[in-house]
Amino acid sequence: MAGDALGWWGVPLAVGAGAIRVSTPFLFVSLGEVVTETSGRINLGLEGTLVMGAMTGYAVSYLTGSPWLGVLVAGIVGALFGALHAAICSLPKVNDIAVGIALMLFGTGAAFFLGTTFVAPSARHLPSIPAGFWSNVPQIQAALKVNALFFIGVAVAPILAWALKNTGTGLMLRMVGDNSEAARAAGYSPLMVRLWATMFGGFMAGVGGADLSLYYPGSWSEGLSSGQGIIAVALVIFARWRPMACLWASLLFGGAGALGPALQSVGVTGGYYLFNAAPYILTLVIMIIACSPDRTLAGAPGELSITK
Amino acid sequence: MSALGLEAIEITKRFGDFTALDRVSLTLRPGTVHALLGENGAGKSTLVKCLMGFYHADSGEIKIAGKTQKVGNPRDAQGAGIGMVYQYFTLVPSMTVLENLTMGLGFRPGRIDWRAERAKLSAFLATMPFGVDIDRPVSQLAAGEKQKAEILKQLYLQARILILDEPTSVLTPQEADEMLGLVRSMAVEGRLSVLIITHKFREVLAFADEVTVLRRGKLVGAGKVNDLGVARMASLMMGDQAAGDHAGRLERESGALMLELNNVSALDDAGNPALRRVNLQVHRGEIVGVAGVSGNGQTALVEVLAGQRKHQGLVAVAGEAFGASRKEIWRHKFSLLPEEPLRNACVGRMSVAENMAFRNFDRPPLGGGILVRRAAMQRQADDLIARYNVRTTGPDAPVATLSGGNVQRAVLARELSGEVDVLVCANPVFGLDFAAVADIHGQIVAARNRGAAVLLVSEDLDELLELADRVVVIFAGAIVYETSRSGADRQAIGIHMAGHA
Numbered sequence: 032m033a034g035d036a037l038g039w040w041g042v043p044l045a046v047g048a049g050a051i052r053v054s055t056p057f058l059f060v061s062l063g064e065v066v067t068e069t070s071g072r073i074n075l076g077l078e079g080t081l082v083m084g085a086m087t088g089y090a091v092s093y094l095t096g097s098p099w100l101g102v103l104v105a106g107i108v109g110a111l112f113g114a115l116h117a118a119i120c121s122l123p124k125v126n127d128i129a130v131g132i133a134l135m136l137f138g139t140g141a142a143f144f145l146g147t148t149f150v151a152p153s154a155r156h157l158p159s160i161p162a163g164f165w166s167n168v169p170q171i172q173a174a175l176k177v178n179a180l181f182f183i184g185v186a187v188a189p190i191l192a193w194a195l196k197n198t199g200t201g202l203m204l205r206m207v208g209d210n211s212e213a214a215r216a217a218g219y220s221p222l223m224v225r226l227w228a229t230m231f232g233g234f235m236a237g238v239g240g241a242d243l244s245l246y247y248p249g250s251w252s253e254g255l256s257s258g259q260g261i262i263a264v265a266l267v268i269f270a271r272w273r274p275m276a277c278l279w280a281s282l283l284f285g286g287a288g289a290l291g292p293a294l295q296s297v298g299v300t301g302g303y304y305l306f307n308a309a310p311y312i313l314t315l316v317i318m319i320i321a322c323s324p325d326r327t328l329a330g331a332p333g334e335l336s337i338t339k
Numbered sequence: 340m341s342a343l344g345l346e347a348i349e350i351t352k353r354f355g356d357f358t359a360l361d362r363v364s365l366t367l368r369p370g371t372v373h374a375l376l377g378e379n380g381a382g383k384s385t386l387v388k389c390l391m392g393f394y395h396a397d398s399g400e401i402k403i404a405g406k407t408q409k410v411g412n413p414r415d416a417q418g419a420g421i422g423m424v425y426q427y428f429t430l431v432p433s434m435t436v437l438e439n440l441t442m443g444l445g446f447r448p449g450r451i452d453w454r455a456e457r458a459k460l461s462a463f464l465a466t467m468p469f470g471v472d473i474d475r476p477v478s479q480l481a482a483g484e485k486q487k488a489e490i491l492k493q494l495y496l497q498a499r500i501l502i503l504d505e506p507t508s509v510l511t512p513q514e515a516d517e518m519l520g521l522v523r524s525m526a527v528e529g530r531l532s533v534l535i536i537t538h539k540f541r542e543v544l545a546f547a548d549e550v551t552v553l554r555r556g557k558l559v560g561a562g563k564v565n566d567l568g569v570a571r572m573a574s575l576m577m578g579d580q581a582a583g584d585h586a587g588r589l590e591r592e593s594g595a596l597m598l599e600l601n602n603v604s605a606l607d608d609a610g611n612p613a614l615r616r617v618n619l620q621v622h623r624g625e626i627v628g629v630a631g632v633s634g635n636g637q638t639a640l641v642e643v644l645a646g647q648r649k650h651q652g653l654v655a656v657a658g659e660a661f662g663a664s665r666k667e668i669w670r671h672k673f674s675l676l677p678e679e680p681l682r683n684a685c686v687g688r689m690s691v692a693e694n695m696a697f698r699n700f701d702r703p704p705l706g707g708g709i710l711v712r713r714a715a716m717q718r719q720a721d722d723l724i725a726r727y728n729v730r731t732t733g734p735d736a737p738v739a740t741l742s743g744g745n746v747q748r749a750v751l752a753r754e755l756s757g758e759v760d761v762l763v764c765a766n767p768v769f770g771l772d773f774a775a776v777a778d779i780h781g782q783i784v785a786a787r788n789r790g791a792a793v794l795l796v797s798e799d800l801d802e803l804l805e806l807a808d809r810v811v812v813i814f815a816g817a818i819v820y821e822t823s824r825s826g827a828d829r830q831a832i833g834i835h836m837a838g839h840a
Contacts, residue, residue, distance in 0.1 A: 198448065200448045202434070202438055210432065332433075
């Protein structure tokens with residue numbers, strides 16, 4: 032049998048395939064958050080946005096039969112959450128981190144409340160693209176069925192990296208995030224720029240949520256996200272606010288997330304829960320390495336409340 | 340492109356009951372350099388902010404090139420040809436000079452054609468008397484280069500009236516002279532009119548044609564620099580107030596070695612070297628001044644002495660290794676007045692009395708056991724407030740409600756009231772008015788006269804030359820020069836501050 036022929040090689044294959052499958056939400060949330068944080072604000076509420084996006088995406092796909100419409104609506108709902116975060120942070124003496132935590136709780140709570148009716152029914156999923164067509168090994172073909180959204184995310188990363196350097200909009204974002212006084216003197220409104228940047232971040236997180244419910248794991252339930260939105264925010268710091276680094280970091284976290292199931296598939300069942308905790312342990316380790324107390328973070332936008 | 344004239348006529352600006360500007364007029368003639376003089380709080384910045392559209396004057400008008408102009412916001416001012424270089428830098432540190440200057444031209448959301456922008460900027464720079472490397476990130480430029488880049492940016496944006504707010508405060512004397520000389524040459528050529536806000540007479544005499552003097556929000560004098568002369572300008576600026584006559588320095592031999600730094604090195608927050616093998620000795624009855632352009636390790640030096648930063652090498656007080664623990668501070672009578680005392684030496688929301696007790700609340704007579712004796716703390720505060728002239732609504736007021744000078748006095752009262760063997764001060768009079776400066780300088784010299792070893796870190800060379808017995812220069816984290824008070828030579832100090840030695 033081919034499966035036996037693959038043997039232990041199944042583990043790296045499953046981890047690689049899992050990296051692609053699991054990384055998509057990380058990728059979308061972190062790319063959105065890169066834009067938000069580049070403008071000088073941090074949105075911790077993305078966990079709530081992610082769950083809200085998962086719920087609305089699933090519900091819309093179920094009700095209309097179109098998963099892509101679900102993705103779009105999830106993005107719009109995410110953008111509205113972003114706008115809410117930005118609007119509250121525009122008020123004087125409001126701390127963006129506190130608002131983010133409040134919105135995280137609000138988003139998950141609202142999603143559970145509104146989404147109870149969609150737990151049971153099954154909605155149409157997003158299509159996958161058979162990137163393993165060249166192989167005749169069924170495991171490889173199965174592993175390389177790649178979510179269409181993943182390709183979009185992979186395309187967005189270099190576009191964002193390019194745009195931050197080579198467009199007026201990108202320069203404006205960096206200016207507002209690095210020195211808002213200078214931006215104001217140049218006639219920009221930091222609050223407006225941050226509003227749009229946070230909305231973009233919310234949109235991307237909403238899309239990332241739709242990926243969770245409409246592709247992998249592909250159903251709507253309360254424990255769907257289990258902190259992936261927060262991990263993605265941490266990942267932005269690890270990636271030092273660079274979109275391309277977000278891509279690699281997402282794949283790394285995705286691979287860590289796929290480790291447990293991959294080992295299980297070849298019969299290693301001992302320590303299953305330990306391997307499932309890999310992404311959280313990885314987050315912890317990376318944060319300890321990246322955030323040593325007597326160094327500020329190189330490359331951090333100057334206006335960010337965590338670096339100020 | 341030629342210089343424009345600017346007139347501010349009878350500008351009045353009130354903040355609530357407080358009149359910051361009372362019918363102040365100023366005339367900047369085209370192609371001249373005009374100095375706006377006044378001590379802190381005289382209304383210089385308020386006037387300029389009205390010209391730039393940050394504030395809206397309650398009455399009065401602004402004329403540019405003879406025509407009345409409404410300046411509603413900084414964009415309007417830029418459109419009218421006014422460019423301002425602020426005291427703090429407004430270039431974005433992480434971006435290159437090219438990116439910064441291109442951004443200034445206005446917002447274009449789409450793709451930027453860097454090749455065309457580069458060609459355009461290079462062509463502009465070729466017409467300028469000074470240049471700057473346009474591909475370096477601004478964070479890597481020295482202060483003088485940043486200042487030049489700021490000026491170039493304003494000129495690139497077609498400014499024909501240039502306002503410079505205390506432009507030389509972060510420069511070495513040589514950099515300051517070069518920069519002001521360049522600006523002046525452009526004014527003489529008729530390309531620019533320049534308004535310089537300053538409190539340095541030396542710069543006014545050397546570079547300005549005319550001067551306007553403000554005091555407490557009122558216009559007190561104006562005219563040609565040559566006609567007025569230093570004495571007249573000084574008396575206009577300070578009014579009847581006696582000029583800073585500090586408590587007399589007693590001639591005394593310096594005594595035993597008190598504070599010693601031996602090969603002290605430290606890293607900054609980004610992990611780069613901030614101090615490199617610093618060796619420094621301060622003796623009893625001596626003030627050692629540390630001169631240097633800001634950002635050359637002064638902050639790290641004071642933080643090491645305060646126990647706020649990890650370091651290698653030895654810090655010793657009276658021959659014993661010193662780690663700034665509470666016990667050691669008390670035993671060695673070690674006092675420290677950091678820069679920005681409200682942030683670094685106070686808890687803003689706690690009361691003046693509590694802040695004044697930080698040194699001794701855990702010792703008799705205030706404490707020692709479990710309880711703190713509030714009555715004793717109150718008495719101590721009343722006494723210090725009276726002795727050190729701290730203006731506060733009372734000892735129970737949160738210390739953050741005090742003005743900058745009074746926070747400084749309160750911290751100085753706390754640090755100097757007991758016996759002092761070692762005193763470390765960092766920019767102790769930054770941003771204070773004349774009366775407060777004289778007062779605090781007097782206290783520092785008095786501590787020295789009583790036999791304290793004083794380390795005075797300051798970015799103001801005049802202050803150091805006035806107070807210090809010895810001056811050392813710090814550059815890029817290392818002590819690069821040392822001179823005695825009597826042998827001090829501004830020129831030599833300046834060259835070492837710039838690292839050109």
